[in-house]
Amino acid sequence: MDKTDALTFAAERLFDRNGYTATGMDRLTQAAGMSSRTLYKHVGSKAALMGRVLATRDRRFMESIEVKSVDALFSAIGDWVRAEGARGCLFLRSLAETxxxxxxxxxxxxxxxTAFRRRIHEIVAVDLGHDDQVLAEQILVLAEGATHAAVYRGVAAVSSARSAACLLVEARR
Structure with a gap:
């Protein structure tokens, strides 16, 4: 792992646990084991580092939802919440903070x-065998809501959304 990857990994953990604003450059340099000069040389700014963190997280998340059914989507989201923690969506939290x-x-x-929405539309189309814009939007809202409700309900929120999503899919078949 090169220095930039190590910094990105450390920054993601700190930003996810403490938030963008509360995570100072001193904490980032300490966690990455590098000087502030080296940090700025590799990423430019705290905002650029957060952009890199979010791009990296996006790749990991999108890989985790390479599935072919709505049921498998919610299973993957449940796995993500168990592995990453139930703190809500880092993307929306960082947007809200700034x-x-x-x-x-x-x-x-x-x-x-945009990619998440597109992916859900693809999953719904594969699962049903045809495009269904309305159902895809409903599944999107359930997925987003489950991620946020998991903050206070844990993975049970994802399980509830999964059940509701399966009912919606069956009603559309």
Whole structure:
């Protein structure tokens, strides 16, 4: 793992646990085991680092939902919550913290949410055997809601959303 990857990994853990604003550069340099000069040389700024963190997280998450059914989607989201923790969506939390005013963060969030929406539409189309825009949007809302409800309900929120999603899919068959 090179220095930039190590920094990204350390930063993701800190940003996810403490938030973007509360994570200072001193904590980042300490966690990555590098000087602030080296940190800035490799990533440029805290906002650029957060953009990198979000892009890396997006790749991992999207790989985790390479599935062919709505049921498998919610299973994968449940696995993600168990592995990553139930703190809600890092993308939306970072956007809320910065008020959408940090271009690197806003761009990463927009890219992720666009890809996530597209992926859900693909999963629904494969599962049903045809496109269903309305159902895909309903599944999207259930998936997003389950991620946030998991903050206070744990993975049980994902299980409840999974049950509701399966009922919706069966009603559309």
């Amino acid at each position: 008020g959408g005013e940090t271009p690197e963060i806003a761009a990463a969030v927009t890219a992720h949410k």
